Amino acid sequence: MNSVANSSTPSMRTRREIIRTFTFACGALLTGCASSDYVDGKLVLTQWYHQYGEKGTFQAVHRYAREYTKVNPHIIVKVVWIPGDYGTKLATALLTPDGPDVFENQLSQAMVEAGQVAPLDDLFTPADLADFNSRDTALNSVNGKIYAVKMIDDMxxxxxxxxxxxxxxxxxxxxxxxxxxxxxxxxxxxxxxxxxxxxxxxxxxxxxxxxxxxxxxxxxxxxxxxxxxxxxxxxxxxxxxxxxxxxxxxxxxxxxxxxxxxxxxxxxxxxxxxxxxxxxxxxxxxxxxxxxxxxxxxxxxxxLGGWSAMVNANRPHVAEAKKFLQWQWIQNRKIQLDWCVGYGFHVPPRHSLAISTAKLQQPVPAYAVKMLAKYGKALPPLWxxxxxxxxxxxxxxxxxxxxxxxxxxxxxxxxxxxxxxxxxx
Amino acid sequence: MTSTTQTASKGKSLDRKRLSAELSFWAFVTPAIAGLVLFMAIPMVWGFLLSLSRAQNTIHFGHFIGLRNYTDLLSDPDFLNSLWTIFVFTLFIVPTTFLFSLWLAIAVHNIPRGKAFFRTVFFIPTAVSYAAASLIARMSFFSGQSNGFANHIIGLFGLAPIQWIGTASPPWYWLVLVSVRLWLQVGFYMIIFLAALQQIPRSLYEAAALDGASGGFTVFRYITLPQLRAATVSVLLLNLIAAFQAFDEFYNILGGSGSSSGNIGLARPPLVYIYNVALSSQDFGRGAAGGFIITFIIVAFTLVQGRLFGFGSAKEGR
CATH class of the missing domain: 3.40.190.10 (Periplasmic binding protein-like II)
Structure with a gap:
C-alpha cells in the first residue's frame, strides 16, 4: 500500500532506469564511445581547468600532471585548459559519457542529486579534515557527505x-x-x-x-x-x-x-x-x-569564493581519479601552495599552509587573509x-x-x- | 514462342530497369532521410519528451511532470519580458531591413557603372560572424570610453561621451544592437532583391512608358513593386524568422562570457533566456519547453504572414 502511495514506485523506477539506459546509450552512440582510456598500456585521466588569467598558470597545471606520472608511471593525466564559458562547457560535458575524470568547479546540490560527482570523504584523514577551512568543507558537502576539495579561496x-x-x-x-x-x-x-x-x-x-x-x-x-x-x-x-x-x-x-x-x-x-x-x-x-x-x-x-576539485562519478575509473585528486589537492602541499600564491594570489584553504607562506605576510594580503576569516560570506550549495x-x-x-x-x-x-x-x- | 520470349525478356529488362531506378532512388535518398531522422526527428521527439520532464542536470527524460515546465515558463516575468523584447525588436528590424535592402538594391541596380563593385561591398558584411561584429561594436565602435569611435565622433561636436551599452534611459543599447544587425544582414537581402530586379522584363517598362506612365515613383509603384512580390515575401519571411532567433549580438554585446551579467536583463531575447536556463542553470526540461514555445510562435507568425501575403498559395505559382 505504502509503495503505491509513494510517487516513485519500484516499477516506475525500473521504467525510468530503462529510459535512462536507453538515452545514455543514444548519447554514447552520438558522441562516439570508441575513445580508449588507455595509451600504451597507461590509463589516461582527463582533468579540466578554466582558463586562469595569470601568467605561468597554464605551464603549472601541466607540470603538476607530469609530476603525477613520475610517481605513478601507469597513469597519464591529460590537462584540458578551457577558455571562455567554462561553466557551460563543463556542465555539457558532464552530461555525456566522455566528460572529464577530474575537474574544478563550484559545487551545487543539483550536481550531487544528478549523480554527477563522487563522494570524497574517504580521501581525508582526520588531521587533513581539521586542517582544511571548516567553512569550505561545509560548503563542499551535501547531506553530510563531502563532494569537493577546495583548491583556492578567493575574496x-x-x-x-x-x-x-x-x-x-x-x-x-x-x-x-x-x-x-x-x-x-x-x-x-x-x-x-x-x-x-x-x-x-x-x-x-x-x-x-x-x-x-x-x-x-x-x-x-x-x-x-x-x-x-x-x-x-x-x-x-x-x-x-x-x-x-x-x-x-x-x-x-x-x-x-x-x-x-x-x-x-x-x-x-x-x-x-x-x-x-x-x-x-x-x-x-x-x-x-x-x-x-x-x-x-x-x-x-x-x-568567500574560489574553486574546488571534483571527481566525475560517471567515468569508468573513479577510484583512480579519486586517488589522483587526493595526491594533488590533499597530500601534495607543495603544489597546493604553488597554486595559491605562485601566480595570482589566493588564500590557501588549509590553515597550516596559509600561515606558512611569507608571501601572504605582506600588508595587503595579510589584511585580506584576516578579513576573509572574519567577514567572508558564501552561498550554500542549494542556492x-x-x-x-x-x-x-x-x-x-x-x-x-x-x-x-x-x-x-x-x-x-x-x-x-x-x-x-x-x-x- | 519467340515473341513470348521476347516479351518476357523485355519485361525482365523493364523489371531490372525499375529495380535499378528504385535502388538508385534509395541510394540517393537514404543518407538524407537518415540525416533528417538522426539530427531532426530524434532530437525533436527527445526534446519534446524532455519538455514534459523534470530534467535538472540531466538530458534523460522519464521523470514526467506534465506541462509544468510550460506553465512555469509562462508565469516567469523574465520569460514573458523576453518575448516582449523580441516582439518589439522584430517589429522594428523587419520593416527597417526590408526598406534598407530594397533601397540599396534599387540604388545598385540603377547605378550606371561599378555595379559589381558595390554589390560586393554591400554583400561582404554577410560573411562576418555576428559574434565578431558584436565584439567590434562593443569594444571599438560603441565603447563607453571617450576614445571609442562613436564617442570620438560626437566629441568632435563637443558632446560628452555616452555609455552606449549600459544606459537604460535613453536606451542607447538598442542603437548598438540594431546597427549591428542591419550592418550584417542588409547586404544579404539586397542580393535577393537585386536578383529579382534583374528578372523584371524590360518590355514591361517599355509598355508602361508607351502607356504614358512617367516619373520614377509611378513606375516603381505599379511595375517594380508588384514584380518584386515573391522576393518581398521571402525577404520578410526569412527576416522574421532570423529576428525571432536573435541571439549572438544580444549575448555578446550585453553579456557574453567574460563580462558581468547585469546588462543582459535590459534586452534578453528568448533564445538567450533559454540558453541560460538550459546551459547555465542546467534545467533542460524547461529549456526544451522554451524551445517549443518559440517554435510555436515562429510557426504562428509565419502562417499569419503567409496568409496576409498569400505565400505558397495557388495564386503565387502564376
Whole structure:
C-alpha cells in the first residue's frame, strides 16, 4: 500500500532506469564511445581547468600532471585548459559519457542529486579534515557527505591608492556613505572615482550589498532576503549609479585590474587574485579594504569564493581519479601552495599552509587573509544559478530601469521560493 | 514462342530497369532521410519528451511532470519580458531591413557603372560572424570610453561621451544592437532583391512608358513593386524568422562570457533566456519547453504572414 502511495514506485523506477539506459546509450552512440582510456598500456585521466588569467598558470597545471606520472608511471593525466564559458562547457560535458575524470568547479546540490560527482570523504584523514577551512568543507558537502576539495579561496577587495586618498583628505571608507563621498572626491574630468564592472556593479555586488546590510539569502532551506535591509542595500547601488562617479564601458570587467592599474578609476572592486599585478603597478601606494558596511547596522563584508576539485562519478575509473585528486589537492602541499600564491594570489584553504607562506605576510594580503576569516560570506550549495539570475534581473530592473526596489525584491523572492521548492521536492 | 520470349525478356529488362531506378532512388535518398531522422526527428521527439520532464542536470527524460515546465515558463516575468523584447525588436528590424535592402538594391541596380563593385561591398558584411561584429561594436565602435569611435565622433561636436551599452534611459543599447544587425544582414537581402530586379522584363517598362506612365515613383509603384512580390515575401519571411532567433549580438554585446551579467536583463531575447536556463542553470526540461514555445510562435507568425501575403498559395505559382 505504502509503495503505491509513494510517487516513485519500484516499477516506475525500473521504467525510468530503462529510459535512462536507453538515452545514455543514444548519447554514447552520438558522441562516439570508441575513445580508449588507455595509451600504451597507461590509463589516461582527463582533468579540466578554466582558463586562469595569470601568467605561468597554464605551464603549472601541466607540470603538476607530469609530476603525477613520475610517481605513478601507469597513469597519464591529460590537462584540458578551457577558455571562455567554462561553466557551460563543463556542465555539457558532464552530461555525456566522455566528460572529464577530474575537474574544478563550484559545487551545487543539483550536481550531487544528478549523480554527477563522487563522494570524497574517504580521501581525508582526520588531521587533513581539521586542517582544511571548516567553512569550505561545509560548503563542499551535501547531506553530510563531502563532494569537493577546495583548491583556492578567493575574496573581493576594494583597491585604492593611498596618495590619492591623502591628497583628497579622505579616509578609507568604512560605510557606504563614506564610499560615495570618496568616489565623488576622486572623480575628475578624465578619471572616474570607482569601478564595479560594466553593468554598474549589478553582478559584482549582487550578494555583497545585502551581506553588507547584515542580511542573507538562503538560510536553513529558507529564502530570507525579502526584507527592508536588502531594499536599502540595493537602493544604495542606485545612488552610486546615479552619482556619475562610476566607470562604465571599460574594455575589461571588474575581475581584471586594468581599469585600476591604468588609472581609469581611482578605486576598483576586484579580488586578491589580482594583487600581484596591482602591486607591480602601484607598489607601496596600494591600499585595500573589504566592502564597507551599508550603515551603522551593517557589517563590512567580502565573499568567500574560489574553486574546488571534483571527481566525475560517471567515468569508468573513479577510484583512480579519486586517488589522483587526493595526491594533488590533499597530500601534495607543495603544489597546493604553488597554486595559491605562485601566480595570482589566493588564500590557501588549509590553515597550516596559509600561515606558512611569507608571501601572504605582506600588508595587503595579510589584511585580506584576516578579513576573509572574519567577514567572508558564501552561498550554500542549494542556492542555484536560476535563483541568482532571478535576483540579477530584479537588481537590473531596480538599478537600470528605476523600478521600486521593494516590489522587485518581493518578486524575486517569490520566484526563488518556487525554485527552492522544486529543488527540495 | 519467340515473341513470348521476347516479351518476357523485355519485361525482365523493364523489371531490372525499375529495380535499378528504385535502388538508385534509395541510394540517393537514404543518407538524407537518415540525416533528417538522426539530427531532426530524434532530437525533436527527445526534446519534446524532455519538455514534459523534470530534467535538472540531466538530458534523460522519464521523470514526467506534465506541462509544468510550460506553465512555469509562462508565469516567469523574465520569460514573458523576453518575448516582449523580441516582439518589439522584430517589429522594428523587419520593416527597417526590408526598406534598407530594397533601397540599396534599387540604388545598385540603377547605378550606371561599378555595379559589381558595390554589390560586393554591400554583400561582404554577410560573411562576418555576428559574434565578431558584436565584439567590434562593443569594444571599438560603441565603447563607453571617450576614445571609442562613436564617442570620438560626437566629441568632435563637443558632446560628452555616452555609455552606449549600459544606459537604460535613453536606451542607447538598442542603437548598438540594431546597427549591428542591419550592418550584417542588409547586404544579404539586397542580393535577393537585386536578383529579382534583374528578372523584371524590360518590355514591361517599355509598355508602361508607351502607356504614358512617367516619373520614377509611378513606375516603381505599379511595375517594380508588384514584380518584386515573391522576393518581398521571402525577404520578410526569412527576416522574421532570423529576428525571432536573435541571439549572438544580444549575448555578446550585453553579456557574453567574460563580462558581468547585469546588462543582459535590459534586452534578453528568448533564445538567450533559454540558453541560460538550459546551459547555465542546467534545467533542460524547461529549456526544451522554451524551445517549443518559440517554435510555436515562429510557426504562428509565419502562417499569419503567409496568409496576409498569400505565400505558397495557388495564386503565387502564376
Amino acid at each position: 573581493g577587495l576594494l583597491f585604492y591608492r593611498k596618495s590619492q586618498f591623502k591628497a583628497a583628505g579622505i579616509q578609507p571608507p568604512s560605510t557606504m556613505a563614506e564610499l560615495l563621498t570618496a568616489a565623488k572626491e576622486l572623480t575628475t574630468s578624465n578619471r572616474k572615482g570607482l569601478y564595479l564592472g560594466n553593468d554598474g556593479g549589478i553582478s559584482a555586488l549582487l550578494n555583497i550589498l545585502p551581506w553588507s546590510a547584515n542580511t542573507d539569502f538562503l538560510v536553513d532551506n529558507r529564502i530570507v532576503f525579502n526584507n527592508p535591509r536588502t531594499v536599502a542595500a540595493y537602493e544604495a547601488l542606485v545612488q552610486l549609479n546615479r552619482s556619475g562617479t562610476l566607470l562604465m564601458g571599460a574594455p575589461t570587467d571588474w575581475w581584471d585590474p586594468s581599469a585600476f592599474t591604468q588609472g581609469a578609476a581611482a578605486m576598483q572592486w576586484c579580488g586578491l587574485w589580482a594583487y600581484p599585478a596591482i602591486y607591480k603597478a602601484v607598489q607601496d601606494d596600494l591600499g585595500a579594504v573589504i566592502w564597507p558596511a551599508l550603515d551603522a547596522a551593517g557589517v563590512p563584508v567580502t565573499f 542555484s544559478s536560476s535563483m541568482s539570475s532571478d535576483l540579477t534581473s530584479a537588481l537590473t530592473n531596480i538599478v537600470k530601469l528605476g523600478h521600486p526596489a521593494q516590489q522587485e525584491i518581493s518578486g524575486a523572492a517569490a520566484s526563488c521560493r518556487r525554485e527552492l521548492r522544486r529543488e527540495l521536492e
